[in-house]
Amino acid sequence: MTDETSEPTEPGVDTGMEAANDLGEFRSLRGDVWRQFRRHKGAMVGVVLLVLITFGCVFGPMLLPFDTKTPVVTNANRGAGWPHIWGTDNLGRDSFARALLGGRISLAVGFVAMAVSILLGVLVGVLAGFFRWLDGLLMRLTDLFLSLPLLPILLVVIVLFKKPVQDSLGDGLGIFVLMVLIIGGTSWMSTARIVRGEVLSLKEQEFILASRSVGTRPMRIIAKHIVPNVLSPVIVAASIGIALAILTESAVSFLGLGFPIELPTWGRLLNDGRNRITLNIWLVAGPGLLLSATVMSVNFIGDGLRDALDPKARSQG
Amino acid sequence: MSADALTQATDAAASPGDREVLLRVRDLKKHFPIMKGIIRHRVGEVRAVDGISFDIYRGDTLGLVGESGCGKSTTGRVILQLEAATEGTVEFQGRELTSMRGNALRKVRPHMQMVFQDPHASLNPRMTVASIIDEPLFEHNFGPKAERHAWIEELLRLVGLSPAHANRYPHEFSGGQRQRIGIARAIALNPDFVVCDEPIAALDVSIQAQVVNLLEKLQDELNLTYLFISHDLSMVRHLADRVAVMYLGKMVELGPVDELYDDPQHPYSQALHSAVPLPNPVSESFRERIILQGDIPSPANPPSGCSFHTRCPVAQPECAQRTPEWREISPDHWVACHFA
Numbered sequence: 227m228t229d230e231t232s233e234p235t236e237p238g239v240d241t242g243m244e245a246a247n248d249l250g251e252f253r254s255l256r257g258d259v260w261r262q263f264r265r266h267k268g269a270m271v272g273v274v275l276l277v278l279i280t281f282g283c284v285f286g287p288m289l290l291p292f293d294t295k296t297p298v299v300t301n302a303n304r305g306a307g308w309p310h311i312w313g314t315d316n317l318g319r320d321s322f323a324r325a326l327l328g329g330r331i332s333l334a335v336g337f338v339a340m341a342v343s344i345l346l347g348v349l350v351g352v353l354a355g356f357f358r359w360l361d362g363l364l365m366r367l368t369d370l371f372l373s374l375p376l377l378p379i380l381l382v383v384i385v386l387f388k389k390p391v392q393d394s395l396g397d398g399l400g401i402f403v404l405m406v407l408i409i410g411g412t413s414w415m416s417t418a419r420i421v422r423g424e425v426l427s428l429k430e431q432e433f434i435l436a437s438r439s440v441g442t443r444p445m446r447i448i449a450k451h452i453v454p455n456v457l458s459p460v461i462v463a464a465s466i467g468i469a470l471a472i473l474t475e476s477a478v479s480f481l482g483l484g485f486p487i488e489l490p491t492w493g494r495l496l497n498d499g500r501n502r503i504t505l506n507i508w509l510v511a512g513p514g515l516l517l518s519a520t521v522m523s524v525n526f527i528g529d530g531l532r533d534a535l536d537p538k539a540r541s542q543g
Numbered sequence: 544m545s546a547d548a549l550t551q552a553t554d555a556a557a558s559p560g561d562r563e564v565l566l567r568v569r570d571l572k573k574h575f576p577i578m579k580g581i582i583r584h585r586v587g588e589v590r591a592v593d594g595i596s597f598d599i600y601r602g603d604t605l606g607l608v609g610e611s612g613c614g615k616s617t618t619g620r621v622i623l624q625l626e627a628a629t630e631g632t633v634e635f636q637g638r639e640l641t642s643m644r645g646n647a648l649r650k651v652r653p654h655m656q657m658v659f660q661d662p663h664a665s666l667n668p669r670m671t672v673a674s675i676i677d678e679p680l681f682e683h684n685f686g687p688k689a690e691r692h693a694w695i696e697e698l699l700r701l702v703g704l705s706p707a708h709a710n711r712y713p714h715e716f717s718g719g720q721r722q723r724i725g726i727a728r729a730i731a732l733n734p735d736f737v738v739c740d741e742p743i744a745a746l747d748v749s750i751q752a753q754v755v756n757l758l759e760k761l762q763d764e765l766n767l768t769y770l771f772i773s774h775d776l777s778m779v780r781h782l783a784d785r786v787a788v789m790y791l792g793k794m795v796e797l798g799p800v801d802e803l804y805d806d807p808q809h810p811y812s813q814a815l816h817s818a819v820p821l822p823n824p825v826s827e828s829f830r831e832r833i834i835l836q837g838d839i840p841s842p843a844n845p846p847s848g849c850s851f852h853t854r855c856p857v858a859q860p861e862c863a864q865r866t867p868e869w870r871e872i873s874p875d876h877w878v879a880c881h882f883a
Contacts, residue, residue, distance in 0.1 A: 432665035436728065439623055439657045440679040441649035450678070454669040537669060537712035 262534040269530020272523035279520055283329030292320035294327050295488065303505045312508035315499065325512040328490040332472050333520065335405055335491070339471035342410025344417055344464050348456070351421025352448055356429060365422070368415045376412050377477070383408055384483045401485050405478065409471045417463045424456040458532045465528030469521040492517045562600035565736060565768050566622065569596045571631035573614075573621045577843060589843045591617040593792035594631070596869065597877075601735070604762065604769040606783030606800065608776060608815065610839060614792040615772045616660070619738040622770065623655055624648055635736065653683050653732035658758075660741040662721035666713035672699070672724055673709035679731045698727040701764075702757060719750035723757065730761060738770045743778060751775075755782055776819045780804055785875070788812045791850045792842055794869070796883075798876035808872060808883035810855050811835075849880070857882060 263269055287294055291309075301318030304310055312322040354364035384404065392400030428434065428451070437447050476493015478484040485491055490498075492513040499509025533539040574588040592614045599605045607615050620626045622633050624640050633640045635655060643651065656679075659665035666675055673695055680691045696706035702723040713721055722742060729737055739758065743751040755778060761767060773779050779786055780800055787797040788811060796809040807813045814833040821827040835854045840846055846853045852862035859881070867879045 432659040432661055433667045435620075435625060436657065436659060436665055436725075437678060439625055439652065440682050440732075441652040442678065442682050446682075450670075451667050455667070535669075538714050540712075 258537075258540060259531075259534045262540045263530050266530035266533055268526040269534075272526030272530065275519055275523040276527065279329065279516060279523070280333060283326050283333060286326035287323050287330075290320065290323045290326075292323045294319055294323045303502065305506050306508050312512045313506040315506075315509055316502060321495075321499075321506070321509055321512055324490055325492070325495060325516055328492045328495045328513055329516055329520075331402070331485060331489055332475065332492040332517070335402065335409070335475045336468040336472040336520070338406045339409040339413070339475075340464055340467040342406060343413045343467050343471070344460060346410065346414035347417025347463065348421055348453070348460060350414065350418040352425055352452060352456070354418065355422040355425025356444065356448060356452065361422075364418075368418050371412065372415045374412070376474075377481075379412065380408055380478055381481070381483060384478070388483075397486055398489055405475060405484065409474050413467060413470060413474070417460065417467070420459045420463060421456050424459060425452055428452055428455050454535075457535050461528045461532045461535070465525045468524045472517060472521070562603070564598045565601040565603075565636060566599040566770075567632075567634040568598070568622065569632045569634070570594050571596070571618070571621060571633065572629045573617050573626060574629045587843050590792045590845060591842060592621060593842075593845070595789070595792075595794045596631075597787055597794065597797055599736070599768055599770060600784075601768055602762075602766055603784045604771050604782055606779035606786040607770060607772045607789060608774060608779055608786060609789035610774060612839065612842070613789045614842070615774075615789055616740050618789070619657065619740050619770060619772050623652075623657055623738055625657075653679070654734050655736040655738070656729040656732065656734040658722070658725050658729045658737060658739045658742045661745050662718050662725055663713075663745070665725050666721055668713055671710055671712055672704075672716075675713070675724060676709075676728050676731055679728060683732055685732070694731070695727075698731055701730070701761070702727045703753075717750075718746050719753060722746060722750075722754050726754075726757065726761070730765060730767070733765065734767070736768045736770070738772070740772050741774070742771075743775065744773065751778065758782065776804075776815060788815065791840060791845055793850055793879065794877075795851065795880065796876075796878045798873075798878075802873070802876055808876070808878045809851075809880045810857050811851050814856075 297317035297319065299318055301314050302316050304314040304318075306313045310320050310322065312320070312325065315321050315324065350364050350368065354361045354368075387404055388401065391404050394400070395403055434447060434451055437451055442450075472492065475484060475491060476496060479491055479494040479497065484494065495513040496510055496517075499506075499513070503510050571592055572590070572594050573592040574590050576585045577587045577589060578584065579586045595618065597605070607618065609615050617626065621628050622635075622640075624633070624643070628641045631641070635651065638651065640648065640651065670678075673692070676695045676698055677691055680686075680694065685691050685694065692709075695709060699706050699708060704720060704723055704727070708716075708720075713724065716724065726742075742758070743754050746754060758769065758771075759782065762769060769782075771779060771782055783800050785798065786800050786803045788795050788803075788809065790811050796803065796807065796812045798808075803812065804816065807816050810833075814835050817831060817833045821830055833856060835856075837854050840850065840853055846863070848861075848863045848865055849855070849858075849867050852858040855862065862881060865881065867881050869877055869879045871877050872883055
C-alpha cells in the first residue's frame, strides 16, 4: 500500500538512499507545501487569475479614463465597442469599469465572510468533536442555526442594526462589517458538522493516544494533531464558501438591503443589468464572468492547497 | 480480600529474589457505562477489566495474553492513566497514579510510555518522523533544538533506522519501520516502563522477529521494564519472564513463563496452550487440542461465579456459584480456579 521506497529493511542500521545527504536542518513544512503547490497546474492558473482579477478590481477603476459615478444620459445603453469594451449601462457609465469597481466589494465580502465562517465552523467543530461535554450543546446550536430561515433573519438584522453600525463605522464600512458578520455567522454550520465528524474519528486514532500518553495538553493536541488533519475538508468548504458569500451578498443587494447604490457589487450589477440584457449582454455577462472566474480560481487554489498539505499526495505528485 | 493477601505476600519478601517491584496493580477495574435512550441513562456497564492484581518487577517483562476483547489493551491503558480506572490502585515506583491529576500526572508520564498496535494509526500522517519523535522531547523540555535533534538522530540509530529518515513522512515507511519509529518515540524520554500493546500483531511474521529482537535489545541497553500485551503465545514465551492470562476482564493465571507454559494450571491456560502449533511435525501430530465450546460471554453480562465456567471442560456445579479466589499455588504462581 505504500510506495516502492518503503520496502522492509534488514535489521540493523538502514543505510537508506539518502544516508549520504547530511541534514543540518530538518525539512520545513512550509517549503514542502510550496514546492508541491507550484507543481499543481490548475492551482497556479487559479493564483494567476485571482491575482489578475484582484489587481484589476483594486486598480482598474482608477486607471480607466471613465467616470463610474456621474450619469451621461447621451451615452446610455451602448453595445460593446470602443472605447467601452463592455458597452455602457442605462446611465451611460462604462460597464467594464463598473464591473471592476463592483469586484472590490464582492471580493472583500467573499473572502472576509468566508474567513469568518471557516473560523467559526472549525472552532465549533473542533470543540464539539474533541470535548464530549460540549458536543451536545454545540451541535444543538448548529441545528438551531441550520433551521433558521436565512433571508428573514438577514432582513431583520439589517433593519435593526444598519443605522447604529453605520453611524459608528461610516456608511460603507458599517454595512460591510454587518454583511460579513451576517453571512459568516449564518454559513458556518456545514463546516462545523464536517469538522466535528472528522475530529470524532481522529480522536480515536492511536497517534492522539500517543500524544496524550506523553502528557500533551488538549490545546496543543488540537493545534498539532487535530487541526492539520482536518484541513482538507476545511479547504474545500472554504473555496465553496467564498462563492456562497458572494452570491448571498448579491441576493441581499437585490432586496435593496445591501450596500448603498453608489457602491456597486457584482450581485447588484447582475440584477441591474438583468432587464437590459437584450440591449447590452455585457451588463450581465461581464460581472457574471468575473464572478465565475473568481469562484473557479478559488476552487483550483483550494484543490492545489489540499494536495500540497497532504504528505501522501505530495510524495506522489 | 485476595488483593490484600497478595500485597502481604509480596511485602513479606515472598517474591523470588527480592526483586524491586516497579508497578503494583491492585484490584483494578475499568467499567464502561452503556448509555441508552434519548436521555442517555445508564443501563449497564461493560466490565472490560474486572478486578485484577499483579506486580511487575524492574527489568522484567510481563506477558499479558488472552483472546480478543478480554481487556488486555484496556489494562495497559488504565495503567498508563489514559483511561480513568473505575476502581483499584496502580502504584508506579511507589506513587499511586489513579488519584493523580494534571501536572503531577504529567510529571510521571515520561517514565512510562506505550508502543501501539497499529503502526499506521499511531503516527500522525502530517508530521515528519523528526517532529513525531520530537513531540515528547518538546513537551517535557528536553533541551534546546540542536540538542533534541542530536538525540533524535541517536534514537533513530538506536532503533535501526537512519538519521536520514528523519525528514520523511510516516507513509514513506513499511509497517516494521513505522513500528521502529513508534518505539523510538516511546523510548525518547528514557522511560522505565513501556507498555507494548500488541506491537507485532499488525506486522508480517518476518518483521515480527526483528521488532521483538529490537525490543529485547533495548531492554538490555536501557534497562526497560515491559508489559507485553499479545495474543501470540510463542512470542510471549520468547520475550517474557512472567506471563499473565486474562479471560473476560479477569486474570485467571499468572506465573513464571516456563512454569506456565510447561504446566498450565487453569483450564483456560491449558486450552490456550494446546492451541499453539508445534514446530516439530512428530510432536505436532500428537498435539491434543482442547477445543472450547461456545463463545466468549459478553463482558456486559459476565457469568456468575467463575466467569469461565460456561466454557470450562472441567466445570462443576459449584463453579457457577462461587467466584474462585486469586491464590498463590506455588511461589509466584497465581491461579483463579477452584480445582487447580
